[in-house]
Amino acid sequence: MALTKAHIVNNIQNRLCFSRKKSIELVETLLEIMKKSLENGENVLITGFGKFCVNEKRERRGRNPATGEPMTLAPRRVVTFKCSGKLRDKIDKKEQRKQTR
Structure with a gap:
């Protein structure tokens, strides 16, 4: 099962005791900041999680x-x-834990 935006909102709401409206606002704001940065060609680094990079693809032949x-x-x-x-x-x-079971 995929982690959806709704699951993230529910987790924030439950773990931080925020209202549903505040949790949605928090997730939407975070995603908007990330989207704007990527749109501007900036990489997004989240320490301990990973890095979203914008790469340029040249014109190329395809089929x-x-x-x-x-x-x-x-x-x-x-x-x-x-x-x-x-x-x-x-x-x-x-x-590895799954494989040893």
Whole structure:
């Protein structure tokens, strides 16, 4: 199951005893700050979690998957995520525990 914005709001509401309205406002504000930074080409680093990076993709040759015809793909910007070492270690430990059961 995926973690949704609604799950995050519920967790903030329950853990911090904020009202639902305040929790929604907090999550929306955080996401807006992140979106604006990425939109401006800035990376977003969250220590202990990971880094969202904006990368430039050059114009390149591709293929139309429906017809197989060659085509040129326009240059664009993409967002990538690289998790922190701490998060990677936690994920690996959880996977190792699953495998030993």
